[in-house]
Amino acid sequence: MVEFPSTGYAASTAVGRTGVRGMGAQARAMIRRFAAALAAVLALSPAACSSWAASTGTAEDRITATAHTQVQTALLVAEAGLEDPPAPAVTLTVVLDEARSELVTAREDLARLPGDHGGLMTLLVEATTLIGLTQSAVEDGDRFALRSAKRSAEELATALEGRSELL
Amino acid sequence: MKKYLGLSLGILAAVGGFLDMGDIVTNAAIGARYGLGLAWVVLLGVIGICAYAEMSGRIVAVAGRPVYDLVRERLGPRAALLNLIASLLVTILTLAAQIGGVAVVIELASGVPHVVWVAPVAIGLWIVMWRVKFEKIEQVLGLAGLAVAVFAVSIWWLDPDWSALAGQAAGITPPAGEPVPTYFYYAITLFAAAMTPYEVFFLSSGGVEERWSAKDLRMQRATALIGFPVGGLLALSIAAAAAVVMLPLGMDAQSLGQVVLPVGLAFGMAGMIVVLFGFFAVLVGAAFETAMSCGYMLSQYFGWPWGKRLPPKRAARFHAVVAGSVLIALLIVQTGVDPVMVTEVALVGAAVALPLTYLPVLIVANDRQYLGDHVNGRFSNAVGLVMMVVVLVAAIAAIPLMITTGMGA
Numbered sequence: 001m002v003e004f005p006s007t008g009y010a011a012s013t014a015v016g017r018t019g020v021r022g023m024g025a026q027a028r029a030m031i032r033r034f035a036a037a038l039a040a041v042l043a044l045s046p047a048a049c050s051s052w053a054a055s056t057g058t059a060e061d062r063i064t065a066t067a068h069t070q071v072q073t074a075l076l077v078a079e080a081g082l083e084d085p086p087a088p089a090v091t092l093t094v095v096l097d098e099a100r101s102e103l104v105t106a107r108e109d110l111a112r113l114p115g116d117h118g119g120l121m122t123l124l125v126e127a128t129t130l131i132g133l134t135q136s137a138v139e140d141g142d143r144f145a146l147r148s149a150k151r152s153a154e155e156l157a158t159a160l161e162g163r164s165e166l167l
Numbered sequence: 168m169k170k171y172l173g174l175s176l177g178i179l180a181a182v183g184g185f186l187d188m189g190d191i192v193t194n195a196a197i198g199a200r201y202g203l204g205l206a207w208v209v210l211l212g213v214i215g216i217c218a219y220a221e222m223s224g225r226i227v228a229v230a231g232r233p234v235y236d237l238v239r240e241r242l243g244p245r246a247a248l249l250n251l252i253a254s255l256l257v258t259i260l261t262l263a264a265q266i267g268g269v270a271v272v273i274e275l276a277s278g279v280p281h282v283v284w285v286a287p288v289a290i291g292l293w294i295v296m297w298r299v300k301f302e303k304i305e306q307v308l309g310l311a312g313l314a315v316a317v318f319a320v321s322i323w324w325l326d327p328d329w330s331a332l333a334g335q336a337a338g339i340t341p342p343a344g345e346p347v348p349t350y351f352y353y354a355i356t357l358f359a360a361a362m363t364p365y366e367v368f369f370l371s372s373g374g375v376e377e378r379w380s381a382k383d384l385r386m387q388r389a390t391a392l393i394g395f396p397v398g399g400l401l402a403l404s405i406a407a408a409a410a411v412v413m414l415p416l417g418m419d420a421q422s423l424g425q426v427v428l429p430v431g432l433a434f435g436m437a438g439m440i441v442v443l444f445g446f447f448a449v450l451v452g453a454a455f456e457t458a459m460s461c462g463y464m465l466s467q468y469f470g471w472p473w474g475k476r477l478p479p480k481r482a483a484r485f486h487a488v489v490a491g492s493v494l495i496a497l498l499i500v501q502t503g504v505d506p507v508m509v510t511e512v513a514l515v516g517a518a519v520a521l522p523l524t525y526l527p528v529l530i531v532a533n534d535r536q537y538l539g540d541h542v543n544g545r546f547s548n549a550v551g552l553v554m555m556v557v558v559l560v561a562a563i564a565a566i567p568l569m570i571t572t573g574m575g576a
Contacts, residue, residue: 062576065419072418076428083435090278091431091439095424102421161417 057164059113064120064164066106068157070099071127074134075153078146081138089138096135103128120163126156181394182401185216186315187453188268188510189261189360189517190402191446195420196575197353198409202335204342206403208354212361213399215554217392219525222532222547223367224387227374229541234371235467237537238527244468250527251468253520258365258460260513263496265454266292267506271423272446282503289497292454293490301376301475308452314445319404321433327411335410352568352575355561356511359518361399362558365460367524372463376474381541422507461492511574518565521558529555 057065077095080087107124110117130152137145197205223234230237239247269288270281277284295304341350370391379387408429409420420426423446430438459475466473466485473485500506529551532543543551569575 069418069421072413072416073425073428075416076412076425076432080428080431080435080439083432085436087431087435087439088276091275091424091427091443094275094278095422095428098422098424157416 059109060117060120061164063106063110063113063124064160066102067120067124067127068160068164070102070106071130071153071157071160073099074127074130075150075157077138078134078150078153081134081141081146082143082150086138086141089141092138093135096131096138100128100131100135103131123156123159123163127160130156178390178394178397181309181390182313182397185395185398186312186401186449187261187360187363187456188264188450188506189356189363189514191268191405191423191426191449192507192510193353193357193360193514194402194406195409195426197357198406199413199418199420201342201345201350201353202410202414203332203403203407204335204338205350205354205357206336206406207339208357209361209399209403209406211554211557212358213396214550215358215362215525215557216366217395218547218550218554219362219367219528220370220391220395221388222528222543222551223371224374224379224391225384225541226528226531226538227371228379228384228387229381229539230537231375231380233368233375233463233467234528234531235368235464237531239468241531241534241537242527247468247527250523251464253516253523254364254368255461255464257363257513257516257520258368258457258464259492259495260499260509260516261363261365262454262457262461262492263499264506264510264513265450265457266493266496267500267504267509268423268450269447269454270500271506272443272450275424275427276443281506282501285497285500288454289493292451292458293493295451296455296458296475296489297486301373304455305373305452308448308455311448312445312452313401314441315401315449316404317430317434317438317441317445318408319401321430321438322404322407322411324433325408325411325429327407332407332410346572348568349572349575351564352572355518355565355568356514356575358557358561359514359521359565361402362521362525363514363517364520364524365457367528368460368463369456372459372467372473376476384541458489458493458496462486462489515565515569515574518561520562522555522562525558526555 073095077092081089081092103124107121107128110121110124130149133145133152134149136142137149194209226232226234226237235247238250242250266285266288267281269292270284273279273284273288274281341347374387405426409426412429412432413420413425418425427439427442427446430442434441462485463473465471465488466482469484471484472482474482477485479486499509529543529548531537532551533548535542
């Protein structure tokens, strides 16, 4: 059995015993205060994050930026699928699944926004369709469909860029 | 010869061990958004971690005791308790991020959703920690983590505009049109990723596990001063790959799947296999380090017998804390929360906890009672103090910036 050097383990143990005895009501009160402060920060932060984020445009801008990222992801996936040999279909499919999930959330968020956002919603629907087409092309190893998906992604990205100052 | 082999292995392990989920996520996100415009922060973080890792290693080698043990003795139980609570919370969150990251890597390789892999990953991690020797885990995972260097090769293969990359790296101000608070929010998370508190706890406790003595001072110094900077370069290569591929498209890097795409573009199937293998090794290594760090912190504070070398019968509470930390992390990730989100929260927490971790190290490294003639020299103190100022600024600004920028949205 391997033993620790006495300067390490033994000293650690001795210090610990003294310290545990030294912990009294004050230490426990300090733990409670710290925990309460931490809980307050954790409780306030998420709410604050969603409401005070004034530095990155409107809610519609952020949804547009999210959609743009997912469309460009589809473009990169299509390019990776056109490599010889192509990147693994299983990995690219997972990446597209995540992109689709982000788009679904973006559509739900947009639907909750007051006002008319029909133009953007149409682009989001087109983006979701593009993700599906790219996924089928990746799974089938269909290079023609991948090239077509890449072109569609470029057009859709350009359309989204025209809608937001963030892009 | 054997000595040099050991040194090389140690340095290579430190290179691979520098990276974790926080480094991967923040470097990719920043590369896609700012290119190499925040490379100066990585440089600052590497200088900081080198300075404090060297101090911690020296403390262990000379005093034969881990940093946390001395902090508690030197500062008293109350001050050390604050350090313990903050560091433990952050480290458990960091552990959750690593476990979630490993599960996502397996999802990318298998197509099976990551939530299915969380429990097997946690159990596998616990078995490895239980059965495999400390040095073996460090060396194997550290060396395997070097596969992440495929990002650097990919950049070269993609033939970027090198002058544009150099121009980005030379800038130390926010790019035109980018909100200043968001720029500094990302700067702080990147800095916290480089200086995550668990690295010091693990390094110093691991030094005791590996029985460093004053004879090992040169080796531990070389390991820290060469290994961490090269690890920093690996982290920068992830940012550069995102800068080359994603920045021109105006897209964000929000998931590990997006992070690996530049490598897929450069090397197709082979590149993806290598990068997923590298990420797996790096994240399992970081999960091992964070889980062990939880055990080290708590055991050293309360004076329990501790160490991976000690059998569970002799260090039951240490082993129970390590297993319990893995279990808590598993439960956090199993809720379905996005591991990238957990990483971002852990990094903000780490930024806040940084002074509590590093200030005591600076104090103990100047204490002749523990270190004799091996206390900090003027240069170490100058670097340590400058970094302490940066750490304090980061800690104060982290939460306000997180709130005002909506986590860098």
